[in-house]
Structures are given as structure tokens and as C-alpha cells.
Amino acid sequence: MSRFLCVLRSWLLMVSVIAAGNTLQCFRDYSFVSEKLYTASPGLVNGLQARTFGIWTLLSSVVRCLCALDIRNQTPDSDSGFQRTSKDAALFSSQLLPVELLYLTSLYYITLFTFFMALAHFLSEVFIYHTAALTMGIMAPLMVASFSILGMLIGLQYLEVEALSQNKKKN
Numbered sequence: 001m002s003r004f005l006c007v008l009r010s011w012l013l014m015v016s017v018i019a020a021g022n023t024l025q026c027f028r029d030y031s032f033v034s035e036k037l038y039t040a041s042p043g044l045v046n047g048l049q050a051r052t053f054g055i056w057t058l059l060s061s062v063v064r065c066l067c068a069l070d071i072r073n074q075t076p077d078s079d080s081g082f083q084r085t086s087k088d089a090a091l092f093s094s095q096l097l098p099v100e101l102l103y104l105t106s107l108y109y110i111t112l113f114t115f116f117m118a119l120a121h122f123l124s125e126v127f128i129y130h131t132a133a134l135t136m137g138i139m140a141p142l143m144v145a146s147f148s149i150l151g152m153l154i155g156l157q158y159l160e161v162e163a164l165s166q167n168k169k170k171n
Contacts, residue, residue, distance in 0.1 A: 002162070005071055008155045012068035012111065015144060019061035026054030036137035040130055060114045067111035072159065108159070112152045119145040 025032040030050030034042035037053075067073070122142050125132040132138050 002158045005158050008151050009068045009071050012064045016061045016065035019057050023054045023058040026050045038131045040133045067107050073107045115145045115148040
């Protein structure tokens with residue numbers, strides 16, 4: 001495994017642990033959410049909203065932790081009964097992504113999507129709904145999501161190289 005993927009796994013695990021801590025804060029005292037995140041409209045935050053935010057954060061934390069523990073998480077290959085079909089290859093016929101990436105897990109993409117969702121959520125709360133201000137409580141998750149997206153997109157290239165080299169070894 002490349003050094004970059006090792007660093008990415010450590011980053012994902014650290015972000016996951018921090019998110020789990022934020023989940024506990026959301027359940028313990030909902031004022032955490034109004035004081036740190038939704039500072040422009042703290043009156044809109046109640047216990048239900050804080051717990052919902054906490055569950056969403058916990059789910060993201062679990063997905064990120066699972067990806068950190070098994071970043072490749074490959075599907076079974078043809079040796080174990082999974083056959084690559086022409087239908088699967090047709091999905092990637094536009095060559096937006098190499099066919100080899102089809103056999104990498106969707107867990108990586110789901111994890112990447114959690115960061116896109118977080119980025120979109122916090123940006124919309126600041127610029128569309130005006131319930132949050134650009135304080136450190138909002139800037140931190142925006143930076144984490146942005147750096148994570150960038151890192152995971154770079155990591156995708158490393159996973160592609162590994163998949164191609166493993167495919168060459170099999171042939």
C-alpha cells in the first residue's frame with residue numbers, strides 16, 4: 001500500500017473519531033449545536049434537531065471508520081465466482097473511469113460522498129438558509145470536508161494504479 005493511502009487511512013480514522021465525539025456532544029447537550037454551528041439562528045435549534053444532527057454525524061463517522069479500516073474493500077473477483085460482464089463494462093464505456101475501478105468498493109465512493117454532503121450542508125446553512133455564520137465552528141468542518149474530498153480524489157488515483165498493477169500480475 002502506498003504511503004499516501006496509509007496517511008489517508010489515518011486521516012479518515014482521525015476524522016471518524018472526532019465525529020463520534022461530536023455525536024456525543026449533540027446527545028449530551030443540544031446547546032453545543034446552537035453555540036458552535038448554527039450561531040446565526042440559535043433559536044431554531046432544539047433537542048430533536050441536535051439529536052438528528054448527531055445521528056447523521058454518527059452514520060458518517062461509522063462509514064469513514066469502515067473505509068479507513070479497509071480502504072480497498074474490493075468486491076470478489078472472477079476467482080471467487082464474481083464474473084465481469086459486458087453490461088458492467090458498458091457502464092464505464094464512456095471511459096470516465098477505468099473498468100478496474102468498477103471492482104473497487106462502493107464504500108470508498110460512499111465515504112467520499114459523505115464529505116460532499118457535509119460540505120454542501122454547511123455551505124447551504126451559511127449562504128442559502130443563513131442559519132450559520134462563518135465562525136470557527138463552521139470553518140472547521142468546511143476545511144475538513146474540503147481537504148478530505150481532495151485527499152480522497154487523489155487517493156482514487158493511487159487505488160487505480162494498484163488495481164491496474166494487480167490486474168497485470170493476474171494476467
